[in-house]
Structures are given as structure tokens and as C-alpha cells.
Amino acid sequence: MNSSNRSITGALLTLLEQHSSVPGSLSTRVYRAIRSAILDSTLRTGDRLPSTRALAADLSISRSTAEVAYAQLEEEGYLTRGVGSGSYVSADTALRASGRNRAASPLPFSSAQALSRRGRQIADMGGCVDAREVRAFSAGMPALESFPAEVWHRLLTRHARERPADWMRYGDRQGLPQLREAIAQYLSLSRGVDCNADQVIVLTSSQQALGLIATMMLDAGDRIWMEDPGYGGAQTAFSGAGANIVPIPVDSNGMCVDHAMRAAPHARLAYVTPSHQYPLGMTLCLPRRLQLIEWARRENAWIVEDDYDSEFHYDSRPIAAIHGLDRHQRVLYVGTFSKVLFPGIRIAYLVVPKPLVSSFVTARSQVDGHTSSLMQAVLAEFMQDGHFMAHVRRMRELYRARRDIFMDEMQRHLSDRLRPQPTQGGLQTACLLNDQRQSDKRLAGIAARSGIDLPLLSRLYLGDVKQSGFVMGFSALTPAQIGDGIQVLARAWKD
Numbered sequence: 001m002n003s004s005n006r007s008i009t010g011a012l013l014t015l016l017e018q019h020s021s022v023p024g025s026l027s028t029r030v031y032r033a034i035r036s037a038i039l040d041s042t043l044r045t046g047d048r049l050p051s052t053r054a055l056a057a058d059l060s061i062s063r064s065t066a067e068v069a070y071a072q073l074e075e076e077g078y079l080t081r082g083v084g085s086g087s088y089v090s091a092d093t094a095l096r097a098s099g100r101n102r103a104a105s106p107l108p109f110s111s112a113q114a115l116s117r118r119g120r121q122i123a124d125m126g127g128c129v130d131a132r133e134v135r136a137f138s139a140g141m142p143a144l145e146s147f148p149a150e151v152w153h154r155l156l157t158r159h160a161r162e163r164p165a166d167w168m169r170y171g172d173r174q175g176l177p178q179l180r181e182a183i184a185q186y187l188s189l190s191r192g193v194d195c196n197a198d199q200v201i202v203l204t205s206s207q208q209a210l211g212l213i214a215t216m217m218l219d220a221g222d223r224i225w226m227e228d229p230g231y232g233g234a235q236t237a238f239s240g241a242g243a244n245i246v247p248i249p250v251d252s253n254g255m256c257v258d259h260a261m262r263a264a265p266h267a268r269l270a271y272v273t274p275s276h277q278y279p280l281g282m283t284l285c286l287p288r289r290l291q292l293i294e295w296a297r298r299e300n301a302w303i304v305e306d307d308y309d310s311e312f313h314y315d316s317r318p319i320a321a322i323h324g325l326d327r328h329q330r331v332l333y334v335g336t337f338s339k340v341l342f343p344g345i346r347i348a349y350l351v352v353p354k355p356l357v358s359s360f361v362t363a364r365s366q367v368d369g370h371t372s373s374l375m376q377a378v379l380a381e382f383m384q385d386g387h388f389m390a391h392v393r394r395m396r397e398l399y400r401a402r403r404d405i406f407m408d409e410m411q412r413h414l415s416d417r418l419r420p421q422p423t424q425g426g427l428q429t430a431c432l433l434n435d436q437r438q439s440d441k442r443l444a445g446i447a448a449r450s451g452i453d454l455p456l457l458s459r460l461y462l463g464d465v466k467q468s469g470f471v472m473g474f475s476a477l478t479p480a481q482i483g484d485g486i487q488v489l490a491r492a493w494k495d
Helices: 003-018 026-039 052-059 063-075 091-103 117-125 149-162 164-168 177-190 206-217 232-240 257-263 286-299 354-365 373-384 387-413 440-448 479-494
Strands: 079-082 086-089 200-203 223-228 244-251 269-272 302-306 331-336 348-351 418-420 428-433 469-473
Touching (some): 026 063, 052 063, 063 079, 164 373, 177 200, 200 354, 206 302, 206 354, 223 232, 232 244, 244 257, 257 286, 269 286, 286 302, 387 418, 387 428, 387 479, 440 469
Parallel strands (some): 223 244, 223 269, 269 302
Antiparallel strands (some): 200 348, 418 428, 428 469
16 A cells, blocks of 8 residues: 555544444445535545455455445445555545635634524523422422322323324324314403403413514514513514514503503504413502503504413402403403423413414414314313313412412511512512512522522512512412421521
């Protein structure tokens, strides 16, 4: 073997070692090693490769293995082979490799240079991060141990076994008709929502619903009203669409609509959580609901009603949804099953005015096509058979008891530090620091070192005026976990 072939063989030995973890046969590893050498210009146009006999001897492989690798390279155009003349790197392949190497070595760049203005804005805002495990006092987590898992498993198994073709193919873009019918009936009976199944769009999350609304209803620069403090996921969705958010304060009666009309009378959209304001917990009073509807009618504007946990009212019946009061088709209604059932179900819904249904369904199809047909079928039967409402009734009683225990334990152990806000429902409550000069971020850091999760209230404010405190969840915790968590927190803050 001449010196040129010896250097080539040495390079191939090195590349072969680097490809030792590549799955596949030995011939595949040899093929990929030679191809890499060509693509990174270790082997150049016209370079002659060792014969299959010589390569086999030098690499301690069989000649047939070398032949299979060479044949594959020849078929793909990397090598030119001739009987008696040897195997050479193809000129065309080497030229392509040279171009590839130039393209694969760009000047260093930052994410700020690579992303669009909208992309940078979205990245800077951060994503929506939900708790993945039950901890004191993560917010928004249902009591998973109390879910009727056996009933769900039985329905799931039967649907998966009996009609596999129904869930293996592409599903309805708008959602399974049976589920849309069940949702429309539930909303009509329990929330006073005036809709039919044709207006319901089944989605994977309420965040997807908000993103879809932002895409379809907002142009860059449009002004929208948002409760302050308010849900960060909505802020992310609307700001990501280029909208200008106008923070609107809330009081004991909910969003201050008079303030909103003075601040931005010609806004395009208002986002509200009227049944149970997130995160402070008050209910939007009826006069303000009617005021909001009249503003939307007069300004040709839209109301996004996020009814994220309306199933859980403990001390009184909830006021009917704004959607049921609206006679002008200006309300887009968002709901989810993640809080009432379990987060992994990945099913939510959006109710839109009839003239908008087709456009929204088309836009949805460009995002993810459809929600899991199997999970939709199981949920539809779960609702039709009465399991859903039975579960809601059980959880309402369970969460009411846990809320009361939480309030009692807070009063007993942390009244000198925190002031829980009155809450008539939901899975969490806002707790304000008695001393607003203290840093809630610093106190949350101390709590985290003791295994306690305290979502910051101050991060949910949009305007300059903020209150320090935490959004503390209680629904997923047993009475013992609630008591232990509060006592751990009290000790951590005293040390």
C-alpha cells in the first residue's frame, strides 16, 4: 500500500471508531465513516481509496463488508469505480461537499439576530410552566388521587379495543361531534352559555384557545384590556400577537370597567376571568358584566371569557356566564378539562359566534390538526353517562373542606406574615404579605429550600402598582399535607 492509501486508511480507522455507537451493521459503519470523510473534505475529488481487499485487511473486516460499503457509496454517487482502475472520490460529490462545508460554517450569531421581532418578544416573555408534581403549595393542580381512574380506564380500554379505526385515522378538525354535543349541553345547563354543538371547537388546552383567538382577532398594535393582576398565559398569547395590553385594575367587584373605558375606550378586545378572577378570586358583578357587553356592542369589540375553574364555587351559586347574557355575539368563551379532571387529558374547548366557526376551525387545522380522537370519545361517554357531573360534585365538597382547612391553618401559624384573600371557589387563593415592604421573591427562595413552592403574586401584575404575596394552591393536598406545609413554611421564615 502506498503512503497516500495508508493515510486514508488511518483517517478511516479514526472515523470508524467515532461511528462505533452508530446503530446498524459493520458495513453501515464503514459506509458512514467514508461518507463523513468525503463530506468534511478529508477525502477530496479524485482521491483513490484502497481496494476492498486492502481496506478489509487494514480494518480487520471481511472483504464482503468492505464491498457492501463501497457499493452503497457508488450507488449514491460518492464513488466512481472501474474494473482494474480502482475506486475514486466522485468530482460532483466533492464539489457538493465543499459547498456544504461552507454553508455549515456560518459566522457566529445570537438568538436576537436569528429570531423575528415577534419571536424575540415571545422568547423574552418566557413560556407557560405548570407544576408537574404535587407540592405544597403549587397552584392549579386538581386532586388526582380522587379521580375515578377505574371508570376512566374501563371506558378507555373498551373504546381502544372495540373501534380502533375510529381513533387511528385523522380526526374531525372541530372535534368529535359527540363530545361537542356533550360540552354544549353541559355549558347550557350549568353555566347558562347559549350555544349549540356547532359553535364548540375542541382543542388541546386553554392556552391553545387563547393563541388561536390572538391570531384570528388581533392585529399588531391593537389594544386589549386585561385584568391587573391577571393570568400570565393570556398576556403571553396576546403580547406574542403584537397587541398592546392595557392593564385594568380590579376591586371587590372584579374588573373596573369604568376605568377601562377611560383608559382605552376603543380597545379591540377585553380578556376577563369573571366567575373567579385569577388570581385574586373575586367575581365580576352583574352590572359590570352588562356594562362590558354594551361596550363590546357599541365599539364592535370582543370579550374573551376565560371560565377556567367555574365548576368549583363553594359558598354560593356562580353568576351565569357573560356568554349567556350576550345577545350580540361578541363573546368568545374558553374552558378546559385540565383543572376539573386531570392535566394530562389535554382537552379544552372554545365557543365562538356562529359566523366565526369556519374561520377558526381552518386556523386550528394549521396548528395541530385535531385533538386525540380516542381521548375525546372516552370523555364524551364519561360525560354522557353522568360520571363527569358526579365527579364535579364530589370535588366541590372535597375542595371546600380543603380550603377551609387551609384558611384555618394559615390563621393559626402564619397570620403574622400572610393575609389570605377571601375566595368562594377555585383551586388556590392569593395570600398577601402583611408587610408589603418585604420581597416575596426572597421569601419564596427561603421556602423553596425547605421544599415549599410559592408562586409569586407580584409577577402577575402588569402595571406599576404591584402587591407582594403568593398564589397558594390547596386542592391537591390532603389535610395533613396542608398543615405540615404551613408549619414548615412558618419555621423556615423564622430561622
